[in-house]
Amino acid sequence: MATIRDVSRESGLSIATVSRAISNPEMVSKQSLLRVNKAIEKLQYRPNLSAQKFRLQRTNTIVVLVPDIANLFFATLISGVEDTAAKHGYNVLLGDTRDNMNREEEFIRLVETRQADGLIQLTPHSKNALLPMKDVKAINAAGCEGTPYLSVRIDNIDAAQKMVQYLINLGHKRIGVISGLRDNAHSKERLQGYRQALEKAGLSYEENLVVEGDFKYWSGLNAVRHILKMEDRPTAIFCANDQMAIGAMKGIKEQGLRIPEDISITGFDDLDVSSYCDPSLTTIRQPAVEMGEKAAELLFRIIDGRQPSFSEYILPYEIIIRDSTSALK
Amino acid sequence: MATIRDVSRESGLSIATVSRAISNPEMVSKQSLLRVNKAIEKLQYRPNLSAQKFRLQRTNTIVVLVPDIANLFFATLISGVEDTAAKHGYNVLLGDTRDNMNREEEFIRLVETRQADGLIQLTPHSKNALLPMKDVKAINAAGCEGTPYLSVRIDNIDAAQKMVQYLINLGHKRIGVISGLRDNAHSKERLQGYRQALEKAGLSYEENLVVEGDFKYWSGLNAVRHILKMEDRPTAIFCANDQMAIGAMKGIKEQGLRIPEDISITGFDDLDVSSYCDPSLTTIRQPAVEMGEKAAELLFRIIDGRQPSFSEYILPYEIIIRDSTSALK
DNA sequence: CTGAAAGCGCTTACAG
DNA sequence: CTGAAAGCGCTTACAG
Numbered sequence: 001m002a003t004i005r006d007v008s009r010e011s012g013l014s015i016a017t018v019s020r021a022i023s024n025p026e027m028v029s030k031q032s033l034l035r036v037n038k039a040i041e042k043l044q045y046r047p048n049l050s051a052q053k054f055r056l057q058r059t060n061t062i063v064v065l066v067p068d069i070a071n072l073f074f075a076t077l078i079s080g081v082e083d084t085a086a087k088h089g090y091n092v093l094l095g096d097t098r099d100n101m102n103r104e105e106e107f108i109r110l111v112e113t114r115q116a117d118g119l120i121q122l123t124p125h126s127k128n129a130l131l132p133m134k135d136v137k138a139i140n141a142a143g144c145e146g147t148p149y150l151s152v153r154i155d156n157i158d159a160a161q162k163m164v165q166y167l168i169n170l171g172h173k174r175i176g177v178i179s180g181l182r183d184n185a186h187s188k189e190r191l192q193g194y195r196q197a198l199e200k201a202g203l204s205y206e207e208n209l210v211v212e213g214d215f216k217y218w219s220g221l222n223a224v225r226h227i228l229k230m231e232d233r234p235t236a237i238f239c240a241n242d243q244m245a246i247g248a249m250k251g252i253k254e255q256g257l258r259i260p261e262d263i264s265i266t267g268f269d270d271l272d273v274s275s276y277c278d279p280s281l282t283t284i285r286q287p288a289v290e291m292g293e294k295a296a297e298l299l300f301r302i303i304d305g306r307q308p309s310f311s312e313y314i315l316p317y318e319i320i321i322r323d324s325t326s327a328l329k
Numbered sequence: 330m331a332t333i334r335d336v337s338r339e340s341g342l343s344i345a346t347v348s349r350a351i352s353n354p355e356m357v358s359k360q361s362l363l364r365v366n367k368a369i370e371k372l373q374y375r376p377n378l379s380a381q382k383f384r385l386q387r388t389n390t391i392v393v394l395v396p397d398i399a400n401l402f403f404a405t406l407i408s409g410v411e412d413t414a415a416k417h418g419y420n421v422l423l424g425d426t427r428d429n430m431n432r433e434e435e436f437i438r439l440v441e442t443r444q445a446d447g448l449i450q451l452t453p454h455s456k457n458a459l460l461p462m463k464d465v466k467a468i469n470a471a472g473c474e475g476t477p478y479l480s481v482r483i484d485n486i487d488a489a490q491k492m493v494q495y496l497i498n499l500g501h502k503r504i505g506v507i508s509g510l511r512d513n514a515h516s517k518e519r520l521q522g523y524r525q526a527l528e529k530a531g532l533s534y535e536e537n538l539v540v541e542g543d544f545k546y547w548s549g550l551n552a553v554r555h556i557l558k559m560e561d562r563p564t565a566i567f568c569a570n571d572q573m574a575i576g577a578m579k580g581i582k583e584q585g586l587r588i589p590e591d592i593s594i595t596g597f598d599d600l601d602v603s604s605y606c607d608p609s610l611t612t613i614r615q616p617a618v619e620m621g622e623k624a625a626e627l628l629f630r631i632i633d634g635r636q637p638s639f640s641e642y643i644l645p646y647e648i649i650i651r652d653s654t655s656a657l658k
Numbered sequence: 659c660t661g662a663a664a665g666c667g668c669t670t671a672c673a674g
Numbered sequence: 675c676t677g678a679a680a681g682c683g684c685t686t687a688c689a690g
Contacts, residue, residue: 003668015668016677019668032676046442047442050388050443050666052667054666061422064423079398086435091439093422093423106415112375113379114380115420247605250606272399273572273602275546277605278579278606332682332684333684343660344661345660345662345685346661348686349659349685352685358660377682377684383667383682384665386666659690660689662689666683666684666685670680673676
């Protein structure tokens with residue numbers, strides 16, 4: 001492979017001039033530029049960007065830590081990161097952690113060892129989280145309250161509360177919950193919103209109406225089977241994400257029950273598929289793409305050494321009412 | 330940030346010894362090792378891997394070119410790549426091309442400019458494809474016949490044929506198709522399988538039974554509305570992927586028709602959600618994770634300069650029969 | 659087992 | 675506008 005030295009030789013100009021011709025053409029005479037370009041063409045020269053990055057102490061790469069790339073919500077958010085990164089000349093390294101701390105640590109090390117300039121964390125913050133670390137520029141996206149570093153998110157508690165309020169307004173009094181894993185911050189906040197809505201309406205909280213899932217389809221199906229066996233069955237179920245809601249719908253229909261006539265169901269995220277399932281799912285739209293874009297922009301800003309105006313960016317959510325919910329008869 | 334020079338100074342040993350203590354501890358005396366480790370600990374030293382990579386002319390990074398990260402089939406395949414990459418000490422750079430040639434070119438340039446060692450292409454080969462390129466080590470995954478470089482895939486034609494044969498065996502004679510974009514190689518091969526099945530069964534091919542989609546949900550819904558308006562409506566629809574099949578199911582139910590009693594429908598891919606939609610979808614399972622793993626292994630092999638035994642790896646598919654298909658009454 | 663030195667391919671302050 | 679030279683942080687063949 002040709003190097004800058006070869007181009008220098010071929011063009012009869014110094015390495016310095018060749019370098020300038022490539023990065024700062026305006027610093028070089030027209031004639032030199034021509035000779036350099038001709039040599040580059042002839043030798044099929046491509047600058048070794050690894051060398052360049054090393055020299056400039058800049059990688060133009062960021063890492064996105066994602067707990068589960070097969071969850072479409074994250075995939076969509078990442079597409080927002082990708083777009084913004086491309087615009088700013090950055091590459092995106094994908095860190096699929098599967099909620100595994102060791103994998104997470106390895107990806108964080110990429111930043112520590114200067115293979116990436118910063119990272120975006122998509123797992124909500126928890127007490128045993130590795131971030132924040134000094135020397136690692138990071139943004140938390142789609143997380144929760146109390147994240148001790150820059151974050152972009154929606155107000156999960158408020159969104160959950162509004163959704164449950166909506167169910168209560170429809171006349172539902174016994175509202176089941178299919179929650180995410182208990183320790184997960186999203187689970188906690190969405191459950192908190194649920195409790196607040198009950199409280200405001202003067203309804204009592206019943207622990208056994210809450211069934212734990214893990215945010216995946218099968219766990220929604222599993223959880224709903226549990227719920228349907230209860231003697232005093234809820235008339236509505238609030239699910240902590242869309243995937244579980246879709247799994248739950250499956251389980252409800254399996255039992256020969258109708259949605260929403262016999263039981264109402266709601267999700268959280270608004271995946272593409274949520275408007276295509278049957279019935280279409282009432283859910284909370286998180287602005288996934290915008291969150292990704294915003295997180296990337298903030299990260300590039302702090303990489304450039306400019307501090308952002310806020311430590312927390314709260315984006316608006318939207319309650320999307322479709323066909324999986326109706327008034328209690 | 331501490332460099333190897335600082336560790337050298339702190340430990341009173343040469344840079345060379347420090348370097349060896351880190352990369353080849355067995356080449357160094359126990360005592361030196363101890364001193365080096367103490368110094369590393371004290372200075373919180375992290376080797377600059379950018380420098381190391383540059384020095385070794387190796388990046389331990391690969392690029393995955395994906396046409397649409399928001400298609401779960403690709404996300405799942407990528408998780409297979411990720412796993413294998415982690416095992417081999419490689420990082421994965423995500424190249425979300427959105428079927429845009431310019432973006433694709435930029436990502437390929439990462440390999441040309443030594444920022445990555447090779448790439449995995451998830452877009453099926455076409456005549457105006459940029460790959461194969463000399464100096465770019467690449468594997469095509471989930472592609473089609475006639476890919477002019479190393480590939481891992483299933484036999485799309487055969488799979489489609491088998492699926493349509495299954496519909497024919499159920500008694501269906503008018504079978505509609507919701508195809509992907511016409512120029513897409515997957516569309517072509519799956520359509521070819523459809524035609525072959527008809528031919529074998531002595532059924533004639535009717536062009537107007539084939540409606541073009543773009544592999545996304547909405548296009549399935551859109552296409553099926555078209556199909557349902559036909560005077561001599563098909564009794565079964567073969568969709569070129571699951572997303573479109575799910576969109577189509579929505580459209581069919583909108584018209585008050587029942588699946589599979591009034592119309593049977595089949596997909597291609599076997600996404601997670603396909604067993605949770607209603608009715609659950611009869612489809613073709615592509616071994617997404619295994620494809621990703623195999624593609625990554627092959628890539629690492631050619632990066633190491635070892636040639637693989639075959640130029641094409643054909644993995645088995647599986648016909649998954651669920652509730653969206655039934656015999657013609 | 660250890661160290662001095664060369665070199666990977668670039669960029670840039672300095673001098674002219 | 676141009677070139678010689680230093681240096682980014684490592685690794686490794688060579689000599690001892």
